[in-house]
Amino acid sequence: MKKVYIPFLFIMLLIMSACNSTPAKESQATTITYQSENGPVVVPADPKRVVVLSSFAGNVMSLNVNLVGVDTWTMKNPRFKDKLTNVAEVSDENIEKIIELNPDLIIGLSNVKNVEKLKAIAPTVTYTYGKVDYLTQHVEIGKLLNKEKEAQAWVDDFKQRAQKAGTDIKAKIGEDATVSVIENFDKQLYVYGDNWGRGTEILYQEMKLKMPEKVKEMALKDGYYALSLEVLPQYAGDYIIFSKNKEATVAFQETNTYKNIPAVKNNKVFEANMMEFYFNDPLTLELQLDFFIKSFLGKK
Missing domain, CATH: 3.40.50.1980 (Nitrogenase molybdenum iron protein domain)
Structure with missing residues (x-):
């Protein structure tokens, strides 16, 4: 009786362990592949330390993703002041400062300088201004940050409100x-x-x-x-x-x-x-x- 029972129990424990571990492995995916205008880029699935070098800090903040560095124009925006209390001012020429911030994602316009050096620090995605319309641009940043649904929901709502205001x-x-x-x-x-x-x-x-x-x-x-x-x-x-x-x-x-x-x-x-x-x-x-x-x- 023991010879039958022990192996059976051992097998059941292995099966239960395997079943329990499968969802955990699936939930621990740490990266996604974003299809940028320059080709696929592997980026964090849940970025925690983002540097924005031009234009897009407001997009990132609106999606509740943490910033650690932004460009000068963004830093000067009084509307953003309270949201940037612990965020550093950086530029595409201050590579050392960006390294110190230890970003896990860098975002900028296509004309940023030192792009190869930036890519060596963290996954770097750039956009050509005006290549897509302003709302599509937000959805693209939503995709990059793994928050496409949230970005699209805001776009749909905003268009409706803006068009209604225009009619009035x-x-x-x-x-x-x-x-x-x-x-x-x-x-x-x-x-x-x-x-x-x-x-x-x-x-x-x-x-x-x-x-x-x-x-x-x-x-x-x-x-x-x-x-x-x-x-x-x-x-x-x-x-x-x-x-x-x-x-x-x-x-x-x-x-x-x-x-x-x-x-x-x-x-x-x-x-x-x-x-x-x-x-x-x-x-x-x-x-x-x-x-x-x-x-x-x-x-x-």
């Missing part, structure tokens, strides 16, 4: 009313097309508001166009979104040329903080959408 705004200002987005930066004025941050994606792509013909002619292809104060009236819409750089000169606002623009005379210029308005990540897009709803519709 057009009902108030008229279907043919035009909107310009301008910015003062480094002693220069710029006007923007439909895919260069500053809320342009929301205004023109989602809300379908119209841009002046002159803006369409000069800024739509490249995304932006530098212009002088003298010709600014030609690019001014019925409404102006002014992404205002408070650190740069705004003396042009005291000129007769500016004051006589119809949108200025009619109090249809809405000023935003350039440093908050700069990007097109989910955190910034939520700020921009809220700003447009309040500015155009007077809602709080």
Whole structure:
């Protein structure tokens, strides 16, 4: 009896052990393969220490993934200040500092420097700005961070809310009313097309508001166009979104040329903080959408 019982018990224990260990092995997958624009890259399935060298920190933060290093422009964004308390400021030229941060994933634009050195530190994925639209870009970063479902859910909800707001705004200002987005930066004025941050994606792509013909002619292809104060009236819409750089000169606002623009005379210029308005990540897009709803519709 013992000769039959002992082997049987031993076999049952082995089977139970194997069954119990299978889910554990499956749940311990530590990497995924992300199909980047430069080919497949093996990245952490659950990244814990991410460095972002350009543009995409807000995408990462919106998906609740931990950052350890970000670029200078991101660090200057007052909207991100509380979220970046323990995050270091880095650049693609400060390799030693990035090494010290011990990142498990590095993200940047395709024009970052020292990319081969960065790849030697951690898996590195870069994106060409504008290669995909701004919402697809967020979904791509969601895929990279193994959070595609969360990214897609936000995109679907945001599009619905932005388009609804656009319908309400057009009902108030008229279907043919035009909107310009301008910015003062480094002693220069710029006007923007439909895919260069500053809320342009929301205004023109989602809300379908119209841009002046002159803006369409000069800024739509490249995304932006530098212009002088003298010709600014030609690019001014019925409404102006002014992404205002408070650190740069705004003396042009005291000129007769500016004051006589119809949108200025009619109090249809809405000023935003350039440093908050700069990007097109989910955190910034939520700020921009809220700003447009309040500015155009007077809602709080």
